[in-house]
Amino acid sequence: xxxxxxxxxxxxxxxxxxxxxxxxxxxxxxxxxxxxxxxxxxxxxxxxxxxxxxxxxxxxxxxxxxxxxxxxxxxxxxxxxxxxxxxxxxxxxxxxxxxxxxxxxxxxxxxxxxxxxxxxxxxxxxxxxxxxxxxxxxxxxxxxxxxxxxxxxxxxxxxxxxxxxxxxxxxxxxxxxxxxxxxxxxxxxxxxxxxxxxxxxxxxxxxxxxxxxxxxxxxxxxxxxxxxxxxxxxxxxxxxxxxxxxxxxxxxxxxxxxxxxxxxxxxxxxxxxxxxxxxxxxxxxxxxxxxxxxxxxxxxxxxxxxxxxxxxxxxxxxxxxxxxxxxxxxxxxxxxxxxxxxxxxxxxxxxxxxxxxxxxxxxxxxxxxxxxxxxxxxxxxxxxxxxxxxxxxxxxxxxxxxxxxxxxxxxxxxxxxxxxxxxxxxxxxxxxxxxxxxxxxxxxxxxxxxxxxxxx
Amino acid sequence: xxxxxxxxxxxxxxxxxxxxxxxxxxxxxxxxxxxxxxxxxxxxxxxxxxxxxxxxxxxxxxxxxxxxxxxxxxxxxxxxxxxxxxxxxxxxxxxxxxxxxxxxxxxxxxxxxxxxxxxxxxxxxxxxxxxxxxxxxxxxxxxxxxxxxxxxxxxxxxxxxxxxxxxxxxxxxxxxxxxxxxxxxxxxxxxxxxxxxxxxxxxxxxxxxxxxxxxxxxxxxxxxxxxxxxxxxxxxxxxxxxxxxxxxxxxxxxxxxxxxxxxxxxxxxxxxxxxxxxxxxxxxxxxxxxxxxxxxxxxxxxxxxxxxxxxxxxxxxxxxxxxxxxxxxxxxxxxxxxxxxxxxxxxxxxxxxxxxxxxxxxxxxxxxxxxxxxxxxxxxxxxxxxxxxxxxxxxxxxxxxxxxxxxxxxxxxxxxxxxxxxxxxxxxxxxxxxxxxxxxxxxxxxxxxxxxxxxx
Numbered sequence: 084x085x086x087x088x089x090x091x092x093x094x095x096x097x098x099x100x101x102x103x104x105x106x107x108x109x110x111x112x113x114x115x116x117x118x119x120x121x122x123x124x125x126x127x128x129x130x131x132x133x134x135x136x137x138x139x140x141x142x143x144x145x146x147x148x149x150x151x152x153x154x155x156x157x158x159x160x161x162x163x164x165x166x167x168x169x170x171x172x173x174x175x176x177x178x179x180x181x182x183x184x185x186x187x188x189x190x191x192x193x194x195x196x197x198x199x200x201x202x203x204x205x206x207x208x209x210x211x212x213x214x215x216x217x218x219x220x221x222x223x224x225x226x227x228x229x230x231x232x233x234x235x236x237x238x239x240x241x242x243x244x245x246x247x248x249x250x251x252x253x254x255x256x257x258x259x260x261x262x263x264x265x266x267x268x269x270x271x272x273x274x275x276x277x278x279x280x281x282x283x284x285x286x287x288x289x290x291x292x293x294x295x296x297x298x299x300x301x302x303x304x305x306x307x308x309x310x311x312x313x314x315x316x317x318x319x320x321x322x323x324x325x326x327x328x329x330x331x332x333x334x335x336x337x338x339x340x341x342x343x344x345x346x347x348x349x350x351x352x353x354x355x356x357x358x359x360x361x362x363x364x365x366x367x368x369x370x371x372x373x374x375x376x377x378x379x380x381x382x383x384x385x386x387x388x389x390x391x392x393x394x395x396x397x398x399x400x401x402x403x404x405x406x407x408x409x410x411x412x413x414x415x416x417x418x419x420x421x422x423x424x425x426x427x428x429x430x431x432x433x434x435x436x437x438x439x440x441x442x443x444x445x446x447x448x449x450x451x452x453x454x455x456x457x458x459x460x461x462x463x464x465x466x467x468x469x470x471x472x473x474x475x476x477x478x479x480x481x482x483x484x485x486x487x488x489x490x491x492x493x494x495x496x497x498x499x500x501x502x503x504x505x506x507x508x509x510x511x512x513x514x515x516x517x518x519x520x521x522x523x524x525x526x527x528x529x530x531x532x533x534x535x536x537x538x539x
Numbered sequence: 540x541x542x543x544x545x546x547x548x549x550x551x552x553x554x555x556x557x558x559x560x561x562x563x564x565x566x567x568x569x570x571x572x573x574x575x576x577x578x579x580x581x582x583x584x585x586x587x588x589x590x591x592x593x594x595x596x597x598x599x600x601x602x603x604x605x606x607x608x609x610x611x612x613x614x615x616x617x618x619x620x621x622x623x624x625x626x627x628x629x630x631x632x633x634x635x636x637x638x639x640x641x642x643x644x645x646x647x648x649x650x651x652x653x654x655x656x657x658x659x660x661x662x663x664x665x666x667x668x669x670x671x672x673x674x675x676x677x678x679x680x681x682x683x684x685x686x687x688x689x690x691x692x693x694x695x696x697x698x699x700x701x702x703x704x705x706x707x708x709x710x711x712x713x714x715x716x717x718x719x720x721x722x723x724x725x726x727x728x729x730x731x732x733x734x735x736x737x738x739x740x741x742x743x744x745x746x747x748x749x750x751x752x753x754x755x756x757x758x759x760x761x762x763x764x765x766x767x768x769x770x771x772x773x774x775x776x777x778x779x780x781x782x783x784x785x786x787x788x789x790x791x792x793x794x795x796x797x798x799x800x801x802x803x804x805x806x807x808x809x810x811x812x813x814x815x816x817x818x819x820x821x822x823x824x825x826x827x828x829x830x831x832x833x834x835x836x837x838x839x840x841x842x843x844x845x846x847x848x849x850x851x852x853x854x855x856x857x858x859x860x861x862x863x864x865x866x867x868x869x870x871x872x873x874x875x876x877x878x879x880x881x882x883x884x885x886x887x888x889x890x891x892x893x894x895x896x897x898x899x900x901x902x903x904x905x906x907x908x909x910x911x912x913x914x915x916x917x918x919x920x921x922x923x924x925x926x927x928x929x930x931x932x933x934x935x936x937x938x939x940x941x942x943x944x945x946x947x948x949x950x951x952x953x954x955x956x957x958x959x960x961x962x963x964x965x966x967x968x969x970x971x972x973x974x975x976x977x978x979x980x981x982x983x984x985x986x987x988x989x990x991x992x993x994x995x
Contacts, residue, residue, distance in 0.1 A: 089648055089872075092636050096584060119929050121934060123559070124556055127554075149608075151606070152634050158629065169614065180548050202950060204939055207556065248929075366926040479575070
């Protein structure tokens, strides 16, 4: 095979060291915050039985699942008739496993399988890749990481408030300043459909309203009409699009009167108020938090709060979302476990930070030293210098071969190694070594102890 | 689907929070050491084109590859003849991608694809799961992590010596005291076959000798005979099994005379000596390092050093291995890049540490606090306590619902949360809170600042 033919599957990526250091910075920031808020780590297998995954993500989702060919003679138990029935029938016969499509369904499966051992409320976080056979495009990959935190087994609204606090904590730590946390409540959306005399049709309503940002109000109303909402219904909904303005408090006040005939709607307003109060108690900057009555996130399984974060001033938009679901585990035979969760989109956050140039040098480089030498003797002596640096946990390496000074310094430059220690015969005698700062071009003569304290 | 039918694929595992905290401890220890020795992180996709993977792991390996069914109508371009030719022909038609089988082949693929951008020597580490459709058994899983560090683009033996130093650094940090680092050199094994007048047959020789630990000398000699080695050849090899004794120095001295007719063999001895010298320069404890002339590791692609670590006093044995390969990237059309690498077996290390009870409480628990409350007022006040703790980066949570004291303390106990802060009306007034140490059962009345400094 020649180098020219080599490649990786469409929609997947290699991450080189520079990208990895930046990605790790994002992951570890998120993980530290999750831990700080009392979430515990969990991991599930990359492969799940297909029976666990199918039917959970809608028909489109089923088609986007990666299926794994059974090992050995996968045709062994397949009849010629089954082959003639085409690929859909055959899939179930030749593939019993699939790759994880998200972290939520495997988590639900885990909770159901282990609910006798779990102490509820159960707060877990999970940072793992997921796979979707989607059409690749900018910002959409076939393998990407999700960073989820969920609490199951309580319907306390403090969980929603803590999610808001966590989002702010993560984005503050990543130095992302310009963002909006949008919050809504499914019960308010239900209430609106009640007021519209279209009770029970909130799924249709949400799917259309979810596109408001992308296609505008005119097209949303068109779509709603196509979905069978009457002109009268839509007229009743118009205040939602036109009159919900001002501060969060003003919007909620308007809705309280608009929804006064809907118990569900009033409950939704009450929940949002409670969450805003808790957010205040948690001493969180409220300026990023925006109640948005049109936020729907297309996901029909949310039953309470709906949350989304948008980075402002960049094309990309949503960098995470979540909400409350009252029946996560019901599909696996364990009803009545309420949960609320949030997922950070690491790839999106990376792209936003890159666009806004938020990756500082500090993020890029693990402080590092290259020991440079001139001959066999100074190489051998350099090894003891290296041992001393590493004993002090200072990342360091030695150029592994006899090579010209220029080549060794070139290596340090290209790798972004910020410090170089030169070891020659004079240095071996005096036990003072030139420590060269590659960024500033400055050089100091220091003992090994002085070098250690300078670099630490 | 009922809870009873739920499961996960054979040979895969869920990792609960307790296991995760321990696993993360192992991963982060290994990663810190890799970084300390100047290795840079890399990640490659879980899926590779099957053409990248097949033919790289032998015939058995090809069968253990997980293949991913093509998306959409995978039968679209398959002819009835191809179906009749059976599953082996069909595999290539219906599956174009496979899951990563190890980290080495994807790394080689990465180096070849990016060699114009890479500054050599290139030191990379990679911590990612791999998948093998192997028969599951104790200590063997179908999804497991590998932790690899490799240097490519230099044949300097300092790399081998640094691998020895890294192994010791990792195991010291994990508090694993009783282990042996075995080292050998493929050139010595080649030299031995030359002395046996079986030049060029070192693969057959190694495969048999590799089983010495498991099946004993008698069976190894039987197998060698079956593989066509003459009785005369085997007689010439006997000193290897019977006379290589004593210290590393004594063994090498014996081999130097035994191998004196073989240039390759003498080179191998010289390389081992050089590595031992470098290890000394790096100030590494040599007592764990054992030159073992029978170490072969079955992998025929090693061309120089062969390294293996064994945990002593436990059943499991090998917890990592590696060596030098002169032609890693040749198979992808880029010859002449020498490399040396090592891989830690995290699952094995976990099992060894578990068996030896090396997971201390400190490893198990992220220091954590539960804020306990008695009514709505103390709950709300508790939120401000929580905000203060988190501002100081102390992992903490509040029991999210109104509940009896006993229930809340029970939650802390079951989750292994070591500290509890009680917030009641008296505490709100005095701004002093009982901080309860759940392990010792002791309790102190402290201000929030005193609590922070106690817990930090």
